[in-house]
Amino acid sequence: MASPLVRWLAGRSPDQLAGTLLRRPDSVHATTGSRPAAPPGDLSALAERLQRPAALEAALHGQPQPSHELLALLVHLGRRHRPVPRAALAHRLGLPADDPGLTGALDRLATAALAWPDQDGALHVPGELSRWFPHPLGLGADAARLYRETPAERLRQIAAALGRPDPGPRREDAHAAVCAALGDATAVRDLADAAPPETRDLLHAMAAGMPVATPDPARSAAQDWAVSRGLLAFSGWRLEMPAEVATALRGPDWAPPFTPEPPLPAPVPVAADALTRESAAAAHAAVQAVNALLDAVAATPAAALKTGGVGTRELTRLGKAAGLPPAEARFWLVLAHAAGLVAAVHDRSVGYGMDPVHYAVTGAHGRWRRLSPAGRLTALLRRWPTLAPAALAAHRGGFGPAGAALVPHPVDAVAPRLKTGLLDLLGALPEGHGLPSPFAAGPAVGWHRPLDRPVTGDRDELVTQLWEEGRLCGVIAHGALTPLGRALLAGAGDDLDRIAGELLPDAVTTALFQNDLTVVVPGIPAAELAELLDACADRESRGSAGTWRFTAASVRRALDDGHRAEDLRAALGAVGTLPQALDYLITDVARRHGRVRVRPAGCVLHTDDPALVAEILSTRGLAALGLTAVAPTVLVSPAGVEETLAGLRAAGFAPAGEDATGGPLVRRPTVPADDDAEPRARTLVRPAEEPALTREDATLLATLLLGAATPADPVEDVRRRIAALRPRSRPVDEEIALHAERLDGPARDTLAACVRERRSVYIEYVNAGGRRYTRLVEPVSVDGEFLVGWVPPLPEEVSFALGRIVSVAPE
Helix, strand or coil: CCCHHHHHHHCCCHHHHHHHHHCCCCCCCCCCCCCCCCCCCCCHHHHHHCCHHHHHHHHHHCCCCHHHHHHHHHHHCCCCCCEECCCHHHHHCCCCCCCHHHHHHHHHHHHCCCCCCCCCCCCCCCCCCCHHCCCHHHCCCCCCHHHCCCHHHHHHHHHHHHCCCCCCCCCCHHHHHHHHHHCHHHHHHHHHHHHCHHHHHHHHHHCCCCCCEEECCHHHHHHHHHHHHCEEEEEEEECEEEEEEEEHCCCCCCCCCCCCCCCCCCCCEEHHHHHHHHHHHHHHHHHHHHHHHHHHHHHHHHCCCCCCCHHHHHHHHHHHHHCCHHHHHHHHHHHHHCCCCCCECCCCCHHHCCCCEEECHHHHHHHHHCCCCCHHHHHHHHCCCEEEEECCCCCCCCCCCCCCCCCCCCHHHHHHHHHHHHHHHHHHHCCCEEECCCCHHHHHHHHHHHCCCCCCHHHHHHHHHHHHHHHHHHEEEEEEEHHHHHHHCCCCCCHHHHHHHHCCCCCCCCECCCCCCHHHECCCCCHHCCCCCCCCCCCEECCCCCCCCCHHHHHHHHHHCCCCCCHHHHHHHHHHHCCHHHHHHHHHHHHHCCCCCCCCCEEEECCCCCCHHHHHHHHHHHHHHHCCCEEEEEEEEECHHHHHHHHHHHHCCCCCEEECCCECCCCCCCCCCCCCCCCCCCCCCCCCCCCCHHHHHHHHHHHHCCCCCCCCCCCHHHHHHHHHCCCCCCHHHHHHHHCCCCCCCCHHHHHHHHHHHHHCCCEEEEEECCCCEEEEEEEEEEEEEEEEEEEECCCCEEEEEHHHHEEEEEE
16 A cells, blocks of 8 residues: 555646655655665655655755744644644644645645645654654653553552542553643643742753753652652653643743744845945955965965964965955965865875875966956856855854864854855845845844754854855845845856956956056956066055056066066066156166076086096087086086986096085985875865756656656656766765865775765864874764764764864774
């Protein structure tokens, strides 16, 4: 016989079932190990995937607060009546059965297949859902369940203590008498008010908080008083308060919470031209800030801490060089790293996966600088919504002291999801309207994402910091999404490029030279212009217009780097009109430059015999050494010492080697070096965005599952397309390979296998202070940059940054 869920799915239309598939893509993109499985072949397979624990957990994360409130109430009511009549649900909420808010919330749950009605309108929920609601609404089991195995004599004693007449010898009668007494809310409140003060405090604390408690020998008298009267019952080794007692003690006016609308203040109007101006200014400042920061990193790579990442002192240095506060320097550095413009440089000579030596710009930096300003901006913006580090939040506020940048922070795990919630919230506002302040967004985002709470700090404060990130990027202005933000939210790449192009004009290729030896570039300079001016002038300011100043030292620097005076004058003249003062400066510096010349020399040959020098110079076999006489008895060679000695000996001479002090050169045996021993930048290649399930494919798959396909439908084509789609989240193997930089290949495979098979694993971990310790972890999942699992005897899940795990071993 088909399950209730299968029967309900079979009664959906193709469009309705497609909506469920789009809301629950895990039912289509289910994985086997690290490989995507084929799409479900029938409704039974689909129902099984929809009720898997991992799939339910993912679905719950996407549900707003009223969905969680209704599910908690349905699980609670389902302990006594399953399925739950809709009228009973509405009655407990104090609402009419056809209340619009209730209807909308139930429709949302039905679309996600988290609660669905049968033909009579009674509501079903997945049985596995109870593991996420062990104490729904903060209520324990009802009295009937708690006392269902209690002996008759004990039940008669409780009934007598509750003031009930003797129910007789039958256990069923005694059980019914106890349940009826505890169901009398007024009598229960009166009894609790008459209890000793310590007992009364205990009862009210459990009614308002957790309904279970561990027996406390220090409070045994208070607990015994409540147990003897049935107000508390032993459930295994713990004490549990019956749901009827907790409900009674919460007062006659208490009702289960139900918040159908987000706590959102009235939106305020925002002028379209104000949005455009603010967004354009922020976008221009963003490109200039990242340009300046990357120039500073290119000039002097950012030193890494021993535990990885860039510390506060180095961030302050970079910020000072780029003209940015340390907090903004942290944010732009993290975003540039995510875009592949900055990468860690590791000393591979000391082994794979060691901590980075420093952080330097990558080859992508040069290509990025040659993009148009709009292209540079969009390359950064496309990374921002999924940027895991909450760079600004980790730097200040209630999240503890500032840690290193480019290493995971406890708030990073939920930051991308809260950022998505923030963008969705602002995107749902009417066009031309915004929120009065960022502090109004926190509670509303929490309404949309109730499960996404940072393990440290306050969620509302984290949302305000994410709001600030959006403002810096030009995505949020005056409390509203800018056109740039709306295009980013819609995922429309062409619109994003077009709007960015309208906000940011093309890079400036000309300059305004002034008689005071300064040059002004009004706008964002093209890469070639910036490189030219940086080579021969000192930058004095950035912003809407950049300013450089020519000095004798800056012109000499250009000549030192190999520029010729006539070439430098021509290059500058091609971008603007050179004033006479600058022309004189270049001429004067060039006249004095190069009077002393320095030639590179690999080694020096000297002897007391001028005839031997002449013989060496005339030997054809030594021409490849490039020997030059600088004195009658002195030769120089651009080749190194070893190469020169070998060449002379091959030609029949008997040279002797000297060290830098003139002493004899002593050879020592050397260990062959690893070919990959030189420090190099290791840039992680991030996988391309995974293709998503389209509405067209979802509708056709729904048609196939419902058996309503026609011969004209491209059945096999859609099966192949859907089977080729990958999960929206990366498989465990890819996440670990991407983030666990300190682990070698076998260690990563071991960790991935333990996560997939839920096997305990020992991890050696380095905390933010550099201290190493080992923990036995029961892994649950990999969430972005974090390994999430249980660490006995801690009562809740713990997150470990994958980048801080240095070794693993299965239990």
